[in-house]
Amino acid sequence: MNKIPFWTGYNCLLSKKGADVTVVAYPPIIDSKPNDMATVYTAMKKCLDMSNDAGQDYAIQTFDQQLYAIAQQVKWSKPDIFNRHILRLGGFHSLSCFLASIMKLWADGGLRDLLVDSGVFAGNTAELMLNGKEFNRAVRGFTLVFEALQVLFISAFIHWCRTFDYFDQIPSAFWNVLLEFHTSICDQTDQASDIKTRLEKLFEDHVQPLIGMFKEWGHDTSPTFKYWDMFLVAVQIMLSNVRAERKDKSKAHSMVFGVIWALKKTIIKDSKGSGGIVGITNQKSALIRWTLTRHLLASFSNEMNDRAGITCKSDNSHEEIKQTALKRDEEQVQAIVTHLNQTMTDPFDIDAHPPCLINISTGMHATREVQDSLLFAVDEGENMCRKFVKSALSLDQSGSFYSPITKSKLKTFEHMNAKTTLKCKSGEIITGHINPEIVFRRPLVLANSRDDVTIESILSLPLGPIPVSLFHEDGTMRKCCKSDLVKQFENEVSPVLSLPDFDPSLTTYIRDGMAIVQCMDAKKHKTFGDLALAYCNYLASCFTKAHTVADVFDRYDVKHSIKSGERERRTKVTAHAKVFQVIEGRNVPDWKKFLSVKDNKKALINFVCDFLFKIIKSNPLLVLPGHTYYMAGSTEDPEIAKSSSCRTCSLSGCDTTSSLFGIGKKSVYKVLKDAVLDFSDLYNLGDSDTETAISCSRRFVARLYDQKKKYASCHQDINKLRVKLATSKDSSLVRLPPSEAALRQHILRASFQTKIWHASCLAKPPLPSPLEYGWKSFKDSLHPVYFEGNMSADFLHDLVCSCKGKSQCKKSCVCVDQNLACTDLCSCQGSESCKNVHTHALTEEV
Incomplete structure (x- = not known):
């Protein structure tokens, strides 16, 4: 069993213990609407006064996503007061939006199917994760996929190094230190952090340049490789932000997050009841008393927990370091890797990729429009960000900060699904992807x-x-x-170490013929004749166990086969592979590419059968009737x-x-x-x-x-x-x-x-x-x-509207009448010119 903890436990082992929180203050609660500008101003002014009293040069304050914009407006409106005020956006909301972005780009490319079909997550849980909800499970799920894909990426990298003779450029010192680091992590020794520093130096000097070359080659060769390498980069950004939130990492993030994490573990935890203020009371006077005294009770609660020994500050162990967690994490990563190898397309096996981007789950080929939209989504996002900053935040006031942000109209695999036909109130028929x-x-x-x-x-x-x-x-x-x-x-x-005694003369041995062919090491055989001879020798060895050996192959000569759809799915990714003529003296080509083509399998089966008939004419293979027990x-x-x-x-x-x-x-x-x-x-x-x-x-x-x-x-x-x-x-x-x-x-x-x-x-x-x-x-x-x-x-009918003109979705709009938001299928496409308040409310919520 793997002894290296999962991502969080691994980082806990390598992280040095930070300084204990010395003083935690519990400020009073402001009894007012949170999104009111006066409330935000009061909170900012109070924070500034507390920072001045403590002799700090700057006041650092974190707001959730909805209040952050209001706080920035307050700061801009009063620069003389808040010139030393640093505002931070809450990390939870930032990462939730980032998780939703990962879902948008990769969910329909095979990520959703990988999470569910591998058996690691239930279908409903995966849907919530991919919608930016179930934050902890989403982070864990993406990290599991990240680790599984890294296994395939490293395997492909090593194969590339050996193919192009780059493997010798990695010194033996790197492998020795890597083994030493692995041992120190498994044994959880104190030297792990120091060994990691030496390993990182060797990695940066000798391995990282090769990985850069490998990535550049992969991006130029396969759009599918580039697409999933972008996923690895995205998850790495997510993990870096999570670690920066939990650990004081000045290079990765602002040092404020070390303080924020302490606040989350003290003030916020102690101040909240089991359900907050929801359901406490409907009486205004009681609610006022709760507001005025809650911060005092929270401080008492914290001190009582410490005195009673309920909270143990010296316990630095993590759940993921325990043996049960190690076993669970390893099994789940292996389940994802196995599912990728058995039923999906390896995203880093370039030999199995067609020239275009594919869905690794279904094998669907992306159109050029969808491919360019996904591969250049980050570049498009950066351009839109620069455009927003230049227009809405520039001094020339060319745009308004309050203007709606234009949608990117990103095309994903979802836009290649079957079209839905809907009827509008005007009688217009709309057909499109929804x-x-x-x-x-x-x-x-x-x-x-x-x-x-x-x-x-x-x-x-x-x-x-x-x-x-x-x-x-x-x-x-x-x-x-x-x-x-x-x-x-x-x-x-119960496992049986050996079969019971049986009479070989009354035994029939049935084998999956194509599975045997696929498992053969074709590199050991130069020609198809050598391959067929090895197959016959292996077949002959089976007659010591049975009187009759039956090798069962799929039929590839049936025109209308119900398995044709599954075969198309498996071979869709290698539609560019060649069809070979199988003859005895011809050299064996790339085995994986060869078997990815149905016509090659058909020709190979015919060749092996003819070869068998020539060698063993006196021993025909018969399937005898008998009994099967299981x-x-x-x-x-x-x-x-x-x-x-x-x-x-x-x-x-x-x-x-x-x-x-x-x-x-x-x-x-x-x-x-x-x-x-x-x-x-x-x-x-x-x-x-x-x-x-x-x-x-x-x-x-x-x-x-x-x-x-x-x-x-x-x-x-x-x-x-x-x-x-x-x-x-x-x-x-x-x-x-x-x-x-x-x-x-x-x-x-x-x-x-x-x-x-x-x-x-x-x-x-x-x-x-x-x-x-x-x-x-x-x-x-x-x-x-x-x-x-x-x-x-x-x-x-009336599921979508057909509103047009400057005042679209303002009057006589079926979506507005039914309290529905407009969609991409509506004539307005739910754009910024749409006057439907429900559309913009939904956009703000997302």
């Missing part, structure tokens, strides 16, 4: 103010063209970590569990079916294990009785979303469950179960996959057409049917 969550939230607001709209009618149909609980916004299937199911099985059984865990009825496992696997997501957002294999296994008798009729999935299969599958999916059976009466009607979950708690659209129309198509696809698995022992199974089971043919390939019938957006 966040599905907006389409979800706006009708729910309308349901409270319009008689023709009800929540039941809205949620009974899919809200947009893509059911986001089953598919990404770009239309590709959601995926989960399928190996989690195997891990759950492993946890339920452990299904400790359930109430193992036989039912065995018959249901493959069906639940197809329902919860495999290569040909979607997974449900935020519901992994662990949750599926838990439900099946705890209530296997409730779903004994799942064996109908894959049989001819389609309606029975849909009914039992619907109940199983409903249980996945309502595991405590709080709304058990709605499990037979998935649309009713959608309404219950949407109205009982603040669930986002992606966290709701799919509508009945979308779920039906999903169950049909799962049923067809189950049919294939049931007929896997037949050479040419008589399967029905996939077009009858949730698939459609488009451009010589199969694509999933999202749903049949209408969607809510088809009959919902």
Whole structure:
């Protein structure tokens, strides 16, 4: 197990103990509106007087985001009084905005899927994190991804150094000091800080220049590399600011933050009750007494806690240094790395990247407009900042400080999603890209103010063209970590060091042929003939264990395959790779690039088969009928569990079916294990009785979303469950179960996959057409049917406005009439010229 603590614990080990807080003053509370300019002036004047009494040259004061602008205006209006007053913006609000910016740039590029599908965070938690909320979890989540990506970055860097013969430029002294530093951190010795200083000097002299060259090469070669390297830089800025807030770092931040952190741990903590002033009293006199005495009670509270030993000032240990935290952090980082390697595209493996920017989760290629917008977002932000300073803060008064700030119109992967069609009051039809969550939230607001709209009618149909609980916004299937199911099985059984005695003559050995080919070390073999010979030798060694060995390969010659979508997703990132002719004397090319092309795999399988027939003509490979035994865990009825496992696997997501957002294999296994008798009729999935299969599958999916059976009466009607979950708690659209129309198509696809698995022992199974089971043919390939019938957006009107002119969104605006903010799909586009007060209120809140 890794013994190096996570980021916070690591910095605690290297940080020297700061000076103890000597005196903490508890000033009285001002009983007035915080955003009133007189209140801010009084607070600033009081701070200045206290600083003068203490003999300080400057008065340093921190304000939250909303009050900071007011404080600056007070300072500008009275420069003679506040010329020695230094105002600081609260670090929490600054970082919250910065976290929201990270979400804007990288969430739809694969960050959201990485946080959820790796199993580290639940779907609803990830949504809150990516919206700038759940501050502590967001910082931790981004730091986990940062550490996982650093693992891949360092691996790619070392590979680059060896490829271009730069590895010898790193002296052995660097590796020796690195090993020494690693040992000191693991043993938590006092010399770690001094060794770190030596290591940093060696790193700056010998390694950092090479990393700069590697980054420059990566940026010039791959837009995807540059895109995710920008993410590493952004998270590093976030972490530097967090550390500067917690530690007195004059170079990284103003020294004031050492004081601010002391205030947060003393005054603010002691002065606040469990819920602040909310719910204390409605009587004005009692509230005045609380205001006038709270600072005194806070000081008493602090002293009593110290005297009682409740607070221990000498305890410098951190939770992340403890063994349980070390194990948890290592497992979560490894889970992200594993998920990146198995189901996503390595953002720093340039050999696997096409010439354009891609979504590392879905493989979607960004348009030139989206690519340039994302890669130059920082430059555009700097230009807009300079423009604002020059116009709003310059002496020539060319602009107003109070004027709305123009939106950047940043294009992200979200703008490449399926388009939504909406109808305006004027009869105009607007089609464009819109966040599905907006389409979800706006009708729910309308349901409270319009008689023709009800929540039941809205949620009974899919809200947009893509059911986001089953598919990404770009239309590709959601995926989960399928190996989690195997891990759950492993946890339920005892390990066996060796197999029991068996008769090899009655044994059939079945292997995944393509997995064996992919694991072969192609660098050891010069030609395809050498590779095929090594494969045959490995195959021959298996006959000591079994009379028959069957190597199973995927079919790449089937024109309409339900796995074509998954193959396209996997190979989309390497669309530029070459197609090779596989012959015995040809040299083996780059193995990873070669196997990334479907036609190369097909040619390789044919070549290996022909090679086998030439060498082993007298030993044909046959699949003999027999019995297969496997452990299904400790359930109430193992036989039912065995018959249901493959069906639940197809329902919860495999290569040909979607997974449900935020519901992994662990949750599926838990439900099946705890209530296997409730779903004994799942064996109908894959049989001819389609309606029975849909009914039992619907109940199983409903249980996945309502595991405590709080709304058990709605499990037979998935649309009713959608309404219950949407109205009982603040669930986002992606966290709701799919509508009945979308779920039906999903169950049909799962049923067809189950049919294939049931007929896997037949050479040419008589399967029905996939077009009858949730698939459609488009451009010589199969694509999933999202749903049949209408969607809510088809009959919902007045979701957006068509206001035009100078006084747009001021009169007769449907958004204003319904207390809604204008969106990008409105004619006004929610710009600064929009007169809708709700639009600007929403902008200020964000």
